[in-house]
Amino acid sequence: MAEIEIKTAPADFRFPTANQTRHCFTRYIEYHKCTAAKGEGSGDCQKFAQYYRSLCPGEWIERWNEQRENGNFPGPL
Amino acid sequence: MIVHEWLFLTIAPCDAAEPWQLGFQDAATPMMQGITDLHHDIFFFLILILVFVLWMLVRALWHFDYKKHPIPQRIVHGTTIEILRTILPSIILMFIAIPSFALLYSMDEVVVDPAITIKAIGHQWYRTYEYSDYNSSDEQSLTFDSYMITEDDLELGQSRLLEVDNRVVLPANTHLRMIVTSADVPHSWAVPSSGVKCHAVPGRSNQTSISVQREGVYYGQCSRFCGTNHASMPIVVEAVSMKDYGSWVQNFE
Ligand SMILES: [Cu+2]
Numbered sequence: 331m332a333e334i335e336i337k338t339a340p341a342d343f344r345f346p347t348a349n350q351t352r353h354c355f356t357r358y359i360e361y362h363k364c365t366a367a368k369g370e371g372s373g374d375c376q377k378f379a380q381y382y383r384s385l386c387p388g389e390w391i392e393r394w395n396e397q398r399e400n401g402n403f404p405g406p407l
Numbered sequence: 408m409i410v411h412e413w414l415f416l417t418i419a420p421c422d423a424a425e426p427w428q429l430g431f432q433d434a435a436t437p438m439m440q441g442i443t444d445l446h447h448d449i450f451f452f453l454i455l456i457l458v459f460v461l462w463m464l465v466r467a468l469w470h471f472d473y474k475k476h477p478i479p480q481r482i483v484h485g486t487t488i489e490i491l492r493t494i495l496p497s498i499i500l501m502f503i504a505i506p507s508f509a510l511l512y513s514m515d516e517v518v519v520d521p522a523i524t525i526k527a528i529g530h531q532w533y534r535t536y537e538y539s540d541y542n543s544s545d546e547q548s549l550t551f552d553s554y555m556i557t558e559d560d561l562e563l564g565q566s567r568l569l570e571v572d573n574r575v576v577l578p579a580n581t582h583l584r585m586i587v588t589s590a591d592v593p594h595s596w597a598v599p600s601s602g603v604k605c606h607a608v609p610g611r612s613n614q615t616s617i618s619v620q621r622e623g624v625y626y627g628q629c630s631r632f633c634g635t636n637h638a639s640m641p642i643v644v645e646a647v648s649m650k651d652y653g654s655w656v657q658n659f660e
Contacts, residue, residue, distance in 0.1 A: 334656050336649075338540045338584065340520040348515065348605075350586060350614040383539040384524040387588055387612065388547045395545060 339381035350385060357382035358394060359405050366407065422600045423566055423626035432600040435619050435646070439602030441510045449503055456499070514602075517616055521584035525577060529587075529594030529607040529629070532636035536575055541656065549659050555639045569626045574643040578652040579622045588612040592634060598627035598644055606631060619646040 345353035361378035368374055382391070397403040422432055434440040471479065526537040530552075538549040556570045577583055587596045589607035597604035605615040619625075627642040647655070 334541050334653055336522050336540075336581075336653075338521055338524040341517045346517070348613045348615065350612045351610070354586075354612060380540070380542075383542045383545065385586060385612070387526055387528055387586070387590075388537055388539070388545075388550065389528075389590060391545050
């Protein structure tokens with residue numbers, strides 16, 4: 331395996347407090363808006379994917395993916 | 408028997424709670440150093456006030472005696488003393504408040520971009536840790552559960568109710584973001600020597616930043632009552648060099 335890259339989601343001035351719930355949710359939505367606009371394979375969206383994966387608990391991502399498939403995702407997409 | 412006691416004390420880890428411990432554990436982060444310093448600062452004023460109040464109290468009890476003063480003085484008003492006893496305590500409070508707020512806000516502040524995000528998820532009654540910075544899909548690759556080692560499985564030198572099977576490995580001298588949340592009831596992720604106590608609330612993710620200044624093993628416990636086995640979900644943080652952290656991540660399973 332190649333050397334790992336030490337890099338994570340940067341501090342975001344929109345979410346300056348200890349509560350980062352929205353930070354994770356926003357990054358998740360940003361990624362899916364990005365792929366909707368630029369297409370699934372677009373490299374520009376990958377950083378958002380990295381951000382939300384770093385910030386969101388895996389269980390949340392799983393649930394949201396499921397909800398998107400079922401069409402009952404609670405956020406703006 | 409007593410020899411065993413002393414032997415145990417000498418091999419007990421420095422960054423864990425010790426029997427009959429009264430003070431803080433050794434600081435491993437600037438945050439904990441700040442907390443310890445603030446505690447000592449405030450204790451200076453505390454001792455000052457304690458001695459003064461005790462002196463006043465004992466003096467009053469000693470002098471207000473029916474034999475010495477058969478007719479007591481009834482002073483109900485004194486402008487000078489009233490001004491003094493209002494202004495002096497406010498000045499003392501100010502001397503306590505300023506360093507206290509300075510510390511509080513510096514703990515909240517995320518000054519630099521963190522290098523690594525580690526997610527600590529509380530469960531009844533174990534912890535899950537997720538390192539997702541290196542994922543290339545939504546599939547979790549570096550995730551593990553951390554269970555306490557039960558009393559029967561302890562090896563010599565391991566601490567009861569503190570040791571776990573899988574430790575949180577993180578690099579020293581690096582700015583880290585801890586994302587703390589829970590999957591069931593509220594828990595708390597607390598490591599005293601790193602000065603961190605972060606509530607794990609289901610449905611909410613709390614962030615706290617750590618920068619461990621020295622390599623070592625740090626012990627903490629769940630600090631929010633969460634049910635029967637609340638005492639059996641400790642936290643063990645192992646701070647290693649960045650090089651060792653890199654190889655730990657690469658060699659993970
Ligand atoms: Cu707990």
